[in-house]
Amino acid sequence: xxxxxxxxxxxxxxxxxxxxxxxxxxxxxxxxxxxxxxxxxxxxxxxxxxxxxxxxxxxxxxxxxxxxxxxxxxxxxxxxxxxxxxxxxxxxxxxxxxxxxxxxxxxxxxxxxxxxxxxxxxxxxxxxxxxxxxxxxxxxxxxxxxxxxxxxxxxxxxxxxxxxxxxxxxxxxxxxxxxxxxxxxxxxxxxxxxxxxxxxxxxxxxxxxxxxxxxxxxxxxxxxxxxxxxxxxxxxxxxxxxxxxxxxxxxxxxxxxxxxxxxxxxxxxxxxxxxxxxxxxxxxxxxxxxxxxxxxxxxxxxxxxxxxxxxxxxxxxxxxxxxxxxxxxxxxxxxxxxxxxxxxxxxxxxxxxxxxxxxxxxxxxxxxxxxxxxxxxxxxxxxxxxxxxxxxxxxxxxxxxxxxxxxxx
Numbered sequence: 001x002x003x004x005x006x007x008x009x010x011x012x013x014x015x016x017x018x019x020x021x022x023x024x025x026x027x028x029x030x031x032x033x034x035x036x037x038x039x040x041x042x043x044x045x046x047x048x049x050x051x052x053x054x055x056x057x058x059x060x061x062x063x064x065x066x067x068x069x070x071x072x073x074x075x076x077x078x079x080x081x082x083x084x085x086x087x088x089x090x091x092x093x094x095x096x097x098x099x100x101x102x103x104x105x106x107x108x109x110x111x112x113x114x115x116x117x118x119x120x121x122x123x124x125x126x127x128x129x130x131x132x133x134x135x136x137x138x139x140x141x142x143x144x145x146x147x148x149x150x151x152x153x154x155x156x157x158x159x160x161x162x163x164x165x166x167x168x169x170x171x172x173x174x175x176x177x178x179x180x181x182x183x184x185x186x187x188x189x190x191x192x193x194x195x196x197x198x199x200x201x202x203x204x205x206x207x208x209x210x211x212x213x214x215x216x217x218x219x220x221x222x223x224x225x226x227x228x229x230x231x232x233x234x235x236x237x238x239x240x241x242x243x244x245x246x247x248x249x250x251x252x253x254x255x256x257x258x259x260x261x262x263x264x265x266x267x268x269x270x271x272x273x274x275x276x277x278x279x280x281x282x283x284x285x286x287x288x289x290x291x292x293x294x295x296x297x298x299x300x301x302x303x304x305x306x307x308x309x310x311x312x313x314x315x316x317x318x319x320x321x322x323x324x325x326x327x328x329x330x331x332x333x334x335x336x337x338x339x340x341x342x343x344x345x346x347x348x349x350x351x352x353x354x355x356x357x358x359x360x361x362x363x364x365x366x367x368x369x370x371x372x373x374x375x376x377x378x379x380x381x382x383x384x385x386x387x388x389x390x391x392x393x394x395x396x397x398x399x400x401x402x403x404x405x406x407x408x409x
Contacts, residue, residue, distance in 0.1 A: 023045075023046065024044070024046070025044075025045075025046055025079075028054045028058075029054065029058050029080075030080075031083050031086075034082070034083065034123060047071050047072035048237060049067035050072050050076040050079075053065055053073075053076040053077065056235070057077060057084075058080045060208060061208075062230070062232040063209075063211075064212070064216070064225065064228065064232055065212045066214065066215065066216045066236040067214065067237045068361055069358065069361025069365065070361060070364065070365025071242070073212045074119050077182075081180070082120075085129055085177075085178070086127060086128075086129060100173065101155045101172070101173075101175065101176065102154070102178065103155070103177065103178040104154075104176050104178070104180070105120075105154065105156040105157075106159055106162060106180065106181050106182065106196065107156070107158060107187075108158060108182075108192060109183075110135045110137050110158065112182065112183060112336070113134075113135050113158055114133065114135070117131055117156045120156065124154075130154070131153075131155070132150060132155050133156055134156065134158075134162055135158055137311075138308065140165070144168075159192060163202075176207055177207050178207060179207050179208070180209075180210045180211070181209075181211040182212060184216065184220060188223040188224055188227075189220075193223060197227060200227045209232070214354075215357055216236070243360055243391060243393050246368070246370065247371065248370070248371045248396070249371075249395040250371060250372070250373045250396055250405075251375075251376065251381060251384055251395050251396070252374070252400070253376070253377070254376065255377055259375050263277065263345060264291075264292065266373065266400060266405070267297060268403065269400055269404055269405050272324070272325075272371075273340060274318070274340045274343075275325045275342065275343040275344070275345055276328065276341050277327040277344075278328060278330060278344065278348075278359050279328075279348065280330065280348045285301040285328065285329060286301055286303070288327045288347075292325060292327070298323045299323055299327060300313075300314040300318060301314060302314050302315065302328040315336075315338070318338060319339075330359070336362065338362070341363045341365070344359055344371070344373065346359055346373065347376075349380040349381075349383040349387070353390050
């Protein structure tokens with residue numbers, strides 16, 4: 001990394017007021033029922049990816065789209081698909097459907113599924129269309145009872161639990177007309193691809209298929225497109241300006257054995273409002289949390305094999321500011337949308353740009369500004385310099401001096 005003079009980039013102090021969309025939601029064809037719901041949350045103008053995606057889905061196009069984290073991908077597909085369902089002829093409308101759901105949203109993690117369910121409930125408030133959450137960490141008997149009782153027109157879940165319920169004959173997939181694969185690159189990763197492929201094979205051809213992610217590597221694209229049917233349109237936004245303009249990138253040199261000390265010192269110096277700490281070694285999450293807590297840092301952790309109650313408690317504590325630091329692995333944090341994350345801190349360097357993009361994308365969301373901090377040793381700093389060139393960002397070296405974050409002399 002070259003030593004440069006940092007521009008006047010500050011931690012989050014307000015909403016980014018630059019242009020975020022070119023048209024109104026009404027201009028995109030969004031119905032009043034949804035523009036009203038969006039207005040109640042203070043959302044008046046579409047994000048750029050929403051301006052591209054919503055008209056295509058309203059027109060019935062199969063679509064694979066890529067856009068940076070925090071750019072509104074969930075609403076980009078939920079709004080037009082819900083509108084198509086609610087505007088369908090009365091005999092096809094969810095009132096509720098007697099023979100199974102008409103829309104399936106599949107996502108790789110429990111937290112992402114829960115977040116999508118929350119946004120679906122928000123958009124569908126007051127409508128006859130209901131959403132059901134089907135995730136592997138929940139009681140399956142209660143889920144089966146919920147399917148019988150509420151008859152959701154929309155199901156949201158991870159591929160393993162959706163498949164399990166379908167194999168048991170408790171989940172009817174024959175009426176699915178809309179299939180969404182959220183975080184499609186994760187769903188087609190080696191550990192989930194077989195389940196994703198089997199699930200899509202149970203849904204009749206002719207449905208409208210959508211997939212999205214912040215990154216879509218060539219391998220993921222090659223696996224996704226055959227699952228999505230014919231004539232799939234691909235929309236990819238170059239949202240690296242978010243990395244360059246809304247997120248400041250800092251680097252601290254630290255030998256491996258001193259990284260947690262450097263992390264503690266940085267937290268004490270920077271006083272982040274809400275910090276998300278990444279480690280590539282999931283088994284170290286508990287150790288890092290314990291050491292932070294020992295030094296009176298309000299921290300909690302999130303890792304892949306945590307049980308549902310503990311995962312929910314950790315996220316609730318972080319969202320409610322009972323903990324200002326959340327330590328997590330990349331897999332456990334995938335798809336998380338937590339408002340107000342001012343700093344992302346990485347204790348290692350990903351091997352490729354997509355890993356850095358997904359980490360950095362946890363801050364600088366929805367027009368806010370944020371800081372991406374990397375704490376690494378000599379080899380990791382060399383790897384970070386390579387990522388800096390590939391992503392065309394500027395990473396500023398920093399040091400800790402007398403309790404402050406400073407530029408090196």
